[in-house]
Amino acid sequence: PLEQEHIIEAYTFELGKCYEENIRIRQLQNLANVDARLCAEVAKGLGVAAPESTQQLADEEPSPALSQMGGTWPVAGRVVGIVAAETSDQAGLARARDMVLKAGMVPLIIAPTGGKLRGGLVVQRTYLTARSTEFDAIVVAGSAALDDEAAHPAVDSRIILMLAEAFRHSKAIGGWGAAADALAAAGIPPGAPGVLIGDGPAVLDGIARLLTQHRVWERFPVGG
Helix, strand or coil: CHHHHHHHHHHHHHHHCCCCHHHHHHHHHHHHCCCHHHHHHHHHHHCCCCCCCCCCCCCCCCCHHHCCCCCCCCCCCCEEEEECCCCCCHHHHHHHHHHHHHCCCEEEEEECCCCECCCCCECCEECCCCCHHHCCEEEECCCCCCCCCCCCCCCCHHHHHHHHHHHHCCCEEEEECCHHHHHHHCCCCCCCCCEEEECCCCHHHHHHHHHCCCCCHHHCCCCC
């Protein structure tokens, strides 16, 4: 049921960005010949009437082979965004990067500007260039979400957007130190499924375990 909801939302999202009514109607007719509920729910989201099917619908059994739920998969190659700043714990940041690499994943350090942080680590993305779609998980390293704590006490709006998107897309999120402030600014409730706040980079162990399931499926239950 949860994956069915995702499919409904995906069709509604994509067709909602199509402004040619005839194309929407043709696509809904295709969906009507696949599944009546799928068609009805997408049509409801688009604000149009659901067409009737033009062929006999088969009553198919769900295929476990098509599901991403209930199993685990390797994390090799997954991309972990590590949000950092000059005020971050540089030793902890380096350890976090090493832990991601050791797990066979790809760390991308995100900082206010390009170049290198004071600890010598190279910045791969900036607050301006990074978006949540690049990452399978996001970790906020210490006080990383604060550009300059003295001059800019508020969490950077670009980090708020990135964290909020990742949360909405059921991605694993973690951090330590002032990470809790960044998550709160993004409207992410403490203790939410798949949100891990720890005392240091060891939180990456939990992030890696979450990534074996692709997404945090229980974050948004059906009807929730």
